[in-house]
Amino acid sequence: MAMVEERAIDRSQMKVSDEVAIEITGMNKWYGTFHVLRDINLTVQRGERIVICGPSGSGKSTLIRCINALEEHQQGSITVDGTLLSNDLKNIDKIRSEVGMCFQHFNLFPHLTILENCTLAPIWVRKTPKKEAEETAMYFLEKVKIPEQADKYPGQLSGGQQQRVAIARSLCMRPRIMLFDEPTSALDPEMIKEVLDTMIALAEEGMTMLCVTHEMGFARQVANRVIFMDAGQIVEQNEPEPFFTNPQSERTKLFLSQILGH
Amino acid sequence: MSDMNANRAFVRSDMLPEQAPPALETGVVKWLRENLFSSWINTILTLVSFALIYWVAQIIVPWAVFGIWDAGSLTECRAIRDELYGVSDGHGGGVACWAVIAERWPQIIFGFYPSDLYWRPILAFALFWVAITPVLFEGAPRQLLVVTVAFPFVAVALLWGNVGGPIAVALGFALGWAIYKFATPAIGQLAGTIATIVVPILYWILLSGYIGDGLSAILPGLEPVGSSRFGGFLLALVIGISCIVLSLPIGIMLALARQSDLFIINKSAVVFIEVFRGVPMIVWLFSASLLLGYFLPEGMDPDDLVRVIILITLFSAAYIAEVIRGGLAALPRGQYEGADSLGLDYWQSMRLIILPQALKISIPGIVSTFIGLFKDTTLVVFIGLLDPLKGLSDAIRATTEWNGIYWELFIFSGAIFFIFCFGMSQYSQYLERKLATDRR
Numbered sequence: 001m002a003m004v005e006e007r008a009i010d011r012s013q014m015k016v017s018d019e020v021a022i023e024i025t026g027m028n029k030w031y032g033t034f035h036v037l038r039d040i041n042l043t044v045q046r047g048e049r050i051v052i053c054g055p056s057g058s059g060k061s062t063l064i065r066c067i068n069a070l071e072e073h074q075q076g077s078i079t080v081d082g083t084l085l086s087n088d089l090k091n092i093d094k095i096r097s098e099v100g101m102c103f104q105h106f107n108l109f110p111h112l113t114i115l116e117n118c119t120l121a122p123i124w125v126r127k128t129p130k131k132e133a134e135e136t137a138m139y140f141l142e143k144v145k146i147p148e149q150a151d152k153y154p155g156q157l158s159g160g161q162q163q164r165v166a167i168a169r170s171l172c173m174r175p176r177i178m179l180f181d182e183p184t185s186a187l188d189p190e191m192i193k194e195v196l197d198t199m200i201a202l203a204e205e206g207m208t209m210l211c212v213t214h215e216m217g218f219a220r221q222v223a224n225r226v227i228f229m230d231a232g233q234i235v236e237q238n239e240p241e242p243f244f245t246n247p248q249s250e251r252t253k254l255f256l257s258q259i260l261g262h
Numbered sequence: 263m264s265d266m267n268a269n270r271a272f273v274r275s276d277m278l279p280e281q282a283p284p285a286l287e288t289g290v291v292k293w294l295r296e297n298l299f300s301s302w303i304n305t306i307l308t309l310v311s312f313a314l315i316y317w318v319a320q321i322i323v324p325w326a327v328f329g330i331w332d333a334g335s336l337t338e339c340r341a342i343r344d345e346l347y348g349v350s351d352g353h354g355g356g357v358a359c360w361a362v363i364a365e366r367w368p369q370i371i372f373g374f375y376p377s378d379l380y381w382r383p384i385l386a387f388a389l390f391w392v393a394i395t396p397v398l399f400e401g402a403p404r405q406l407l408v409v410t411v412a413f414p415f416v417a418v419a420l421l422w423g424n425v426g427g428p429i430a431v432a433l434g435f436a437l438g439w440a441i442y443k444f445a446t447p448a449i450g451q452l453a454g455t456i457a458t459i460v461v462p463i464l465y466w467i468l469l470s471g472y473i474g475d476g477l478s479a480i481l482p483g484l485e486p487v488g489s490s491r492f493g494g495f496l497l498a499l500v501i502g503i504s505c506i507v508l509s510l511p512i513g514i515m516l517a518l519a520r521q522s523d524l525f526i527i528n529k530s531a532v533v534f535i536e537v538f539r540g541v542p543m544i545v546w547l548f549s550a551s552l553l554l555g556y557f558l559p560e561g562m563d564p565d566d567l568v569r570v571i572i573l574i575t576l577f578s579a580a581y582i583a584e585v586i587r588g589g590l591a592a593l594p595r596g597q598y599e600g601a602d603s604l605g606l607d608y609w610q611s612m613r614l615i616i617l618p619q620a621l622k623i624s625i626p627g628i629v630s631t632f633i634g635l636f637k638d639t640t641l642v643v644f645i646g647l648l649d650p651l652k653g654l655s656d657a658i659r660a661t662t663e664w665n666g667i668y669w670e671l672f673i674f675s676g677a678i679f680f681i682f683c684f685g686m687s688q689y690s691q692y693l694e695r696k697l698a699t700d701r702r
Contacts, residue, residue, distance in 0.1 A: 107603075
């Protein structure tokens with residue numbers, strides 16, 4: 001599974017500060033009568049790179065989707081950047097504009113060009129002048145190494161390129177936190193690396209990141225904490241080195257043996 | 263066995279270059295063989311079809327082409343025909359009597375609109391094309407939108423000769439805009455928005471009638487023409503265009519309301535849509551002409567034509583709402599989530615992300631509904647308005663000269679309807695091609 005080449009990672013900017021970015025306490029969520037998330041407690045410091053893994057249906061995607069209120073939680077509290085998540089729409093929109101998100105299926109807007117995809121939210125949510133928004137968009141498109149695609153439509157790009165555009169689109173809002181929901185799961189093996197490289201570059205700049213992913217190579221290299229979830233609960237969390245070499249829970253051992261064993 | 267295994271190992275030393283497809287037989291012969299004569303059964307079907315087409319054409323084409331254009335009445339027409347082509351036995355061998363069209367076409371187009379005032383509907387029709395150009399075609403100069411905004415008021419003034427009324431109604435919009443612009447900062451967003459909507463409506467109900475009459479008395483006016491003089495394609499186009507233009511925004515709002523999580527809004531939309539769609543159009547037309555007067559406040563008694571426009575608009579808005587709801591449902595959830603995750607609020611995500619895509623998917627359905635609506639305008643004959651198909655052709659047949667003529671009138675009206683409907687269909691295909699950005 002280690003798709004990422006072992007390259008030297010510049011850790012000079014990767015600093016975990018004492019400031020709390022996300023605080024989740026006693027959070028529970030149900031789909032109808034099905035208890036998807038059970039008593040989640042998680043504190044994320046600014047600058048942390050957290051990888052969340054676990055078998056499918058374990059609630060890991062649901063967890064990060066609760067952070068920007070794409071899913072509602074029924075019990076407990078979520079505080080993002082000091083703002084308590086409530087039902088107030090203004091409050092939700094504010095949190096969403098501070099938290100970037102990348103999806104498994106990219107969710108680019110197919111009727112807009114790449115550039116328009118990137119400038120839309122800054123122009124309408126942040127009220128940035130169009131010219132300035134375009135300059136920002138080009139800056140981030142260069143960062144993800146596809147400035148030459150700016151005038152194309154999403155349908156004309158490969159999966160890896162589309163996911164990099166999706167990352168650039170989120171970055172244009174200058175988020176302080178980035179959520180990744182299985183960003184490489186829908187990609188061909190050849191394209192996974194280009195997306196992971198982009199994510200590593202982002203981590204090197206000190207971005208606070210929560211990634212749901214099965215890329216264990218990425219977790220080893222970049223994460224400062226790995227969380228293993230099963231049946232809607234956090235089963236084990238640790239720094240990557242002890243997590244992979246010396247897992248404590250039987251469930252974690254089984255999971256790791258299944259995804260690393262071949 | 264070992265030999266075979268040895269043969270299986272293989273390494274390609276050089277990659278194959280791209281090549282042109284093999285030169286099969288191309289052009290007309292290939293097309294004919296593939297499409298018309300690909301098998302014995304197809305060949306037989308092709309020949310039978312050709313025979314059928316020939317049989318129909320050899321009846322219709324001479325009838326239409328050798329038709330008589332110059333005659334004063336149907337009797338005269340028949341006399342000329344007998345003289346030219348020999349006495350007919352009444353079956354086959356006849357020719358069309360286009361003379362009725364040559365003589366009465368202004369009536370089919372304008373109904374009983376005063377003939378010295380024909381320039382007014384013609385001017386309104388010409389302005390209509392100028393007004394919709396910037397809406398239909400992106401490349402058109404944006405300045406034309408001024409015409410688009412002014413057109414509804416100018417058209418009413420031209421068609422009915424009522425100058426004061428449209429100005430008084432337009433003042434209501436200006437009033438709303440002024441409240442939004444100047445009062446909202448003072449009294450807050452919510453109160454400002456409510457006032458922007460409520461004050462103009464009160465103005466329209468209570469004041470605009472008197473102001474309109476007053477303005478008409480002062481301003482140099484056009485000669486008034488009552489709705490009862492409207493007929494033929496003038497009537498069909500006035501109803502059709504008004505209803506198409508009004509029902510699209512209402513339909514969009516209804517579709518969004520039906521998708522809404524807010525219980526009251528959702529259920530109101532469901533009831534509205536199901537009631538308007540579930541009752542035949544003719545019932546609505548009768549209620550337009552008979553019942554609406556009871557429900558509307560005293561003094562607000564629009565004429566038959568306005569009532570018909572209101573009812574047909576609501577009827578087709580219900581259909582449009584369902585077509586657009588289909589488009590909304592066809593969008594992947596990810597589009598809503600993508601918009602949400604960027605912090606766009608509800609109206610922004612609808613306007614910028616969801617509706618552009620949902621409407622694009624719905625184009626064929628929307629245009630179909632509009633084509634149906636335009637043809638359904640002929641149903642107004644049931645409440646005594648002079649539609650081009652039955653109302654006017656009956657009126658023409660009621661004269662002694664043209665008593666007994668059917669086909670020529672129906673074909674003429676049918677052809678005009680076809681031109682408009684085919685035009686709409688072609689435009690929708692153009693739009694679909696233009697908006698197809700999500701394909702490679």
